Amino acid sequence: MTLLTVRNLSYSYHGFKALESISFDIKEGELVGLIGPNGSGKTTLIRCLCGILKTPPGSVELGGEDIDLMNRREIARKVSLVPQFSTTNFDFTVWETVMMGRNPHIGRLGFEGKMDREIVSWAIKTAGVEHLTRRSIQSLSGGEMQRVIVARALAQQSKLMLLDEPTAHLDINHQIEIMTLIKDLDEEKGITILVVLHDLNLAAQYCKRLILLNEGRLVGDGPPRQVVTRVNIRTAYNIDVIVKEHPLTSSLYVIPYRQTIEPPERTGKKVHLICGGGSGSRLMRMLTEKTYDVSTGVLNVLDSDYEAAEALGIRVVEEAPFSEITDEAFKRNLGFIEKSDVIVLSNMWIGPGNAKNLEAALSAAKSGKHVIVVESSPVKDRIIGGNEVLSLYDKVRDRSTLAKNDEEAIEIIEEV
Numbered sequence: 001m002t003l004l005t006v007r008n009l010s011y012s013y014h015g016f017k018a019l020e021s022i023s024f025d026i027k028e029g030e031l032v033g034l035i036g037p038n039g040s041g042k043t044t045l046i047r048c049l050c051g052i053l054k055t056p057p058g059s060v061e062l063g064g065e066d067i068d069l070m071n072r073r074e075i076a077r078k079v080s081l082v083p084q085f086s087t088t089n090f091d092f093t094v095w096e097t098v099m100m101g102r103n104p105h106i107g108r109l110g111f112e113g114k115m116d117r118e119i120v121s122w123a124i125k126t127a128g129v130e131h132l133t134r135r136s137i138q139s140l141s142g143g144e145m146q147r148v149i150v151a152r153a154l155a156q157q158s159k160l161m162l163l164d165e166p167t168a169h170l171d172i173n174h175q176i177e178i179m180t181l182i183k184d185l186d187e188e189k190g191i192t193i194l195v196v197l198h199d200l201n202l203a204a205q206y207c208k209r210l211i212l213l214n215e216g217r218l219v220g221d222g223p224p225r226q227v228v229t230r231v232n233i234r235t236a237y238n239i240d241v242i243v244k245e246h247p248l249t250s251s252l253y254v255i256p257y258r259q260t261i262e263p264p265e266r267t268g269k270k271v272h273l274i275c276g277g278g279s280g281s282r283l284m285r286m287l288t289e290k291t292y293d294v295s296t297g298v299l300n301v302l303d304s305d306y307e308a309a310e311a312l313g314i315r316v317v318e319e320a321p322f323s324e325i326t327d328e329a330f331k332r333n334l335g336f337i338e339k340s341d342v343i344v345l346s347n348m349w350i351g352p353g354n355a356k357n358l359e360a361a362l363s364a365a366k367s368g369k370h371v372i373v374v375e376s377s378p379v380k381d382r383i384i385g386g387n388e389v390l391s392l393y394d395k396v397r398d399r400s401t402l403a404k405n406d407e408e409a410i411e412i413i414e415e416v
Helices: 042-049 072-078 094-106 115-124 141-155 172-189 202-206 230-237 281-289 304-314 327-338 352-366 387-398 406-415
Strands: 002-014 015-025 031-035 060-062 079-082 160-164 191-195 209-214 217-222 238-247 250-259 270-274 294-302 315-319 342-345 370-374 399-401
Touching: 002 042, 002 191, 002 327, 015 191, 015 217, 031 042, 031 172, 031 202, 031 304, 042 160, 042 191, 060 202, 072 079, 072 094, 079 141, 094 115, 094 141, 115 141, 141 160, 141 172, 160 387, 172 191, 172 202, 202 250, 209 230, 217 230, 230 238, 238 304, 270 281, 270 352, 281 294, 281 304, 281 406, 294 327, 294 352, 304 315, 315 327, 315 352, 327 352, 342 352, 342 406, 352 387, 370 387
Parallel strands: 031 191, 031 209, 079 160, 160 191, 270 294, 270 342, 294 315, 342 370, 370 399
Antiparallel strands: 002 015, 002 060, 209 217, 238 250
16 A cells, blocks of 8 residues: 655755656555765655655645645654754653654643553664663764664654664664664564665665665666666766675675766777686776777676676677577677777686687687787686697687786787
């Protein structure tokens, strides 16, 4: 059942459009992460959803009711907010602070009853701050304070909880504690949660759905694998990243590696790189920084060199994972080689599965192409295909220029 409906929501500050035509739904029991760079409209959206900012009629509905027609108390009974910063000049205890979450139900002149105290006790226990009940909130650490504010939000017993950067300024241990608590609230208590996060890795690990904002517009909405992509992150954050799957958690994680506005125009020599197993990643970066027009192949899709080529926007001849090079991929590789000025064979491992890359290099050398072979480690340690593969390698080597490392290969290319 849909709990929150947002339709064509726009909001402006003194003529500056912070949100533009935002639309999405959140179902009961969902844990949704809201991500995007600074200034993308995340906090503005949160403030619109909880009634702090006045929204256009019909743009936000809570449980089928237009938020524009609700008063503050009605909204507070349906939505609880954990703000970015929570400070006070008053020396309240943790119990008193959590009890404030009952205000929408008690009223200004009312007094808490037995049910209110039971709900506050439940909220304190659920948030894991029972041992802090009598403590002053001014004596708490950042992580403890965040748990107390979550407990206060729980005491509201609203159907929707909004959290605006709950892990900001916390160390990694407290970040994990807060995110684990949020996930438990969703999965065990069935609370619907929308949480703003700056850390893409935390967002991808803990949230089953992500909404990506950029410049006030919604540019991604779906599972992490659909939203956290190299293209989306570069578009929103203006940074190049590698997106990989964690081997233990199976969640995605993001590795930023180079910030750029626009890739340099590649007007230099056309260089085709034959590599694999991570042997070509550094060379790819060095070649692209020199603005050479680079291609590479044949690479298996799961190869780390393939991921590097994808991240750098390099044209690549690909092959299925764990497969030997097919005749079709071999022909496409020869097509790239034919259009190249220089061919570089990296310091790669070579066996029967990728021996056709050696055949492609030999074909290039025989046709008069300038082939450079990088030998930064002994050949005998990298040949696993027996004498037949070693013989093929020697034929390539005899017709090529040798480089003792990647830097020397670049120097040779510059002289060609």
